[in-house]
Amino acid sequence: MPLEYFIFGVITFLLTGAQCEVTEVFAEAGSQAVLPCKCNPLYPFIPYIIWSKANKGTVWRKDRNGLQYWGSSWSPKVTQRVRCPHSQFERGDFSLQINNVMEEDGGVYTCRVEHGAQVVEQAVTLRITKVSVSSSVPIWGNAVSISCNVTPWPHGASVRWTLNNSPFVPQTGIASNRETSKNVVREKATARLTGNWTCVVDYKGKEGRASAALTVRGVIHPSKDDFKVYTAVGSAVTLPCVFSPGLIPSNPVWEKLKPGFLFKPAPGHLPASFSPSKPFSPLPYDQSASLKEVEFEDEGRYRCSGIVEGQQLTRNMQLVVAKIHSSIPSKNTGSVTLTCQLTDTSEVTNYEWVHVVYDLNGTQSVGFIQKGKTLSMSTVTEENQGEWACHFYGKHGLLGNVTYHIQLMSGLSGQKPLGVSHNTAALVGLSFLLLVLLLILAQMYKNHQRRKRIFQYPALETIVHTVSNEREERERNQVKK
Known part of the structure; x- marks a missing residue:
């Protein structure tokens, strides 16, 4: 008897044109999956259609009389997650739609279409992709792992990660990343990990994607150590230290670090004009401090710290102070040389001198512009006296500026001595x-x-x-x- 069924099946395949194809479909958990089932347009009357899942029985069925049936676990009485659009039947499209797919929906599905003596059968493997984070909002410095799960897992597939649409490169020297498979990333939580993580799975020419957001709580501004704050001598400046909203650090402390200590910086004395944040600030997570009047000697490294959930969070930053050094003018020639000086020029790419001019209404306008760290004037006249500003730039734009005021005095101008003699x-x-x-x-x-x-x-x-x-x-x- 089984031999007769086998012979009958082979004859049916050869005479009716039955098909059996395996298609790979990837869908992210929570999205809609479309399982394709297409064949040549059939006769106008309604065919018999049945979708089933391996080892799970019928998913959806439509008889020739037009009645629809759902499997017990897919019943629309709870939530109708499964449907097969009738509008596509005339085109020979019997694809199955599954809404809000879950990991347990992954597996092999079979579509069978019977139209008289013609039988079309197709197999579809649905793989559900999902990115899981060990802690969606970890504290800075804690261990965090991001996993890429595919159900069922495609053996031989390649996995790659992107963070904020850019390829993610693991930190060098972290052994956990080399010992585990590529579908798991293990790192220490830093601001570098904050953003949208996407797992990309390539398998047999198909691509599956899944994403998850990760937010690291801690000191969000500055977002990294060795952040540089630029200011000018005599001006006020704010040293930022802002924690994540909702994080209220206990025992906040500000320190100025002594130079020469690379690994364990020793605290030094804070400047006289240093003012820490107020204890009853309306934003308790903002522990920023300020210097009312900066001196050139106030430059250096500063550190703010606070205890959050039993863990000490710190952030180091560097205060870079700028000033203008003026040469002693010659009474014979009246020449003046101004030099823009910074305590740290590692980020400076170019300098620009600007002559600031004010009209009778106090409106400011920019006059002469010259490139270079040094500004030299052979003769001081009424045209070039007044306020000069040195703007210094980095790779990403303006870093800061410092100003200097040139006064017209006797002996400095050879062109306008009359006004001075009066x-x-x-x-x-x-x-x-x-x-x-x-x-x-x-x-x-x-x-x-x-x-x-x-x-x-x-x-x-x-x-x-x-x-x-x-x-x-x-x-x-x-x-x-």
Whole structure:
């Protein structure tokens, strides 16, 4: 009897054109999977269609009378996850749609279409891809693993990872990545791992994808150590230290690290103008500090730290201070040289000098622009006096700037000496007038003192007046003669 069925099946295959093809379909967990089942357009009347899963029985069936049936585990009474669109039947498309696929939906499915004596049968392997994270929101420094699961697993498939649409390169020297298969990534949680992880599986020309988001909690700004903060001498600056929203660090501490300690930096003294964050800040996860007036000596490395869930989180940053050094101007030539100086130039790619000009309304405009670290002026004139700003740039744009004010003084300008001489003459004249007034006051005081001494002896005063009158009388008589 079995031999007869086998012979009948072979004859049916040869005479009716029955087909049996295996197709690979990948679908991400939670998405919609479409299992293809296509054949040549059949006769207008309704065929018999049945979808079944290996070892699970019927998934969906449609009889010739048009009635539909679902398997017990696919019943639409709970949620209708399975359907076969009737609108495609006339085109010979009997594909099965499975909504919100789950890992247990993975497996081998069979589509069988009977149309009279013609039988079409196709096999489809549905593989469900899913990315799992050991902890979706790990704390900075904790171990985290990201796994790529495929059900059923395709033996011989290649796996690659992307993070934020860029190929992910594991950290060198982490043994766990070399010892485990490529479908698992094990790393220490850092800001580098934050983003959208995508697992890409290649198998027999088909590609499966699945993604998951990973957020690492800790110090989010700065996002990495050795972050550089640029400022100018005399200005105020903020040293950022912002934890993830919701993380309130206990015992927050700021330190300035002594230079020369690479592995275990020793804390030093904080600057006099240093001001830590307020203990009752409206944003307790923001532990940023500030310096009210930066000095050139305040440059160096700073560290903020706090304890979160029993683990100490730290972030190191570097304060880079800029200033302008001016050469001693020559009284003979009036030349001035300005040099832009930074405590760390490792990120600086170029410098730019800008002459800042203000009009009567206080509106700022940019005048002369010159490239280079040093600005030299052979002669200081009214046109180039005023505010000069040194802008310094890195690979990604402007890093910061520092300004210097040039004053027009006598001896520095050979072109405009007249205005300076007028000021000098006015100053000399004012000094002479003041000297004359002082002499007059001194003489008046001297006369006053003399009269005061005479009034103390009335008889002597009478004799002096009498002698004076007689002398005047003799002089008049001599003139008359």
